[in-house]
Amino acid sequence: MKRTICCSLAIVLLLIGSGLAEAAEKTLHVEGSTTVGPIADAFAEAFKKMYPDVTITVNKSGSGTGAAALVDSRCDIATMSRAMKEKEYKDAVGKGVFPFGHVVAMDGVCVIVHPSNPVSELTSAQVQDIYLGKVTNWKQLGGPDMKIIPVSRDTASGTYDTFDHFVMKQQKMAGHVEYVSTNPQAFARVKTTQGAIAYVGFGFVRRGVKAVNLDGVVPTRDTILSGQYPVSRPLFMYTNGYPPLGSIVQKFVSFHLTEKGQALVEEAGFVPVTRY
């Protein structure tokens, strides 16, 4: 009995010791936008091979949540698909955090519809009218006689913020607009609902939905990078000040400037800022 107790105590202590040893190794916590999420995931994958002793966790819950986490020092890098708001900067500085934004890619917010929908050209004013509830049927836009189901991202999203700024011009959306919480969910809604219209990041325009031309401009890499596409935006990674040179955080936020980083950004469906 006594030997059993001693043995089990020794095993428990060994496990705790090894656990503490593990905890002393480097961890990198990334939190924020669901749009920038795939880029952070791809970088984390690559880093797992290059620096195997670093554990990187990527959380995707919205740009606003990422900013709040950086302000509270709960994460090392906050990925955001919009710039930090004035209030977030003030809160951060008040808590001794000095957010520094790194632009890792360019993105366009694309308006998507179901593939069976014949409408393929819309103006910003028409999209605004749809979300304001002034236009409620596709036949008013030259499409079939179907009710329009506008789908929006929730207010924690940077994609919502960009859409609100460029298209809605900060006017309130109609009451019947549906809300989803992530890009993939908006994609799933449009893919399965014939009368739906939604807006997603450029990387989420995949098989199963159709991206419409906005104000006559096709959303492609070149039109987004040049700003010709009306709803283009930079994607950010915010850190607390510029991270120390050579640290894992600095390597992560500068990875997009390397050839491998550019390839990963392109694979994720975004427009890289470099031209290798």
Next chain:
Amino acid sequence: MDKAKSGRVLQTAADSSQPLLLTPTEDLKGFLGLHLGRLTLLLITCTSVLAVFLIFLFIAIEAFPFLTKVSLIEFLTSTGWYPESYEKPEFGALALIAGSIYVTIGALVFAVPVGILAAVFLSDIVSFGIRDFVKPVIEILAAVPSVAYGFFAVLVLAPWLQNRFGFATGTNALNASLVLSVMALPTIISVAEDSISAVGRELREGSYSLGATRMETVLRVVIPAAHSGIIAAVVLGMMRAIGETMVVWMASGNASQIPHPWWDLSQSVRTMTATIAGDMGETAKGSDHYRALFAVGLLLLVMTFLLNMVSEYLLARAKKRLGKQ
């Protein structure tokens, strides 16, 4: 005779010719031990009550500045929920309250008949062997995580509702009601079945011996006898439905509107729980939006407490009526 540590000679229990005298220290130790022990146990028991009370207090404190700033009437009767708007933020919770009510009542409309009938079937009609197999299986349904139900609702149920019934949108009040009813079913069936079985053989045998058929026994004797348990089961199911967050966030569409013809369940609604879950991540701590969400949470708490009190009253009345017989 044993020698105690204090040096006095202790008597054994059988030897009661001399009185037991306690020294002042022993007396004090006994007194403290008794009362401190009781106090500790009381505190441990009160922890659960304290937890509920402190949650209520915390939410009320966070919501209070908002409730003094915005008029309560506007909060409860306006339908515009635009807390993040730049020029004029609106905090009207009526659409949210209506959404919660729609989804809960819809869930109960589906779950209560099915649940009670299933409980009656399991307790009265089917053999014990089948019942012992089926009941645990039903209870497993309660263990499925709500996110799994949410995925099912969005990816499978929504397109099916669109294609089959020609609804414009598949994520609507009907979708959320159906999934919530499936979530509330195991609770209702389990508790109702327990209380119907607890009625006992005597009542049933008495009814049969008077010549009643099985249906008459079940409807006129057994269910009225298990009245209080069935009400408790329904109330538990309703609590599950009103408090469910993930499923309604994914399945109800989250449009903050009251459906236009009020009976049209095929329109999207938004519940209070989904609003809190969806908006909480973004809000800056201490802002109006943050406090408005706490006010919505307070409203939700008050509604559940009221429902609880109503059910307690009904239960007490049912017990009193049964007791008088």
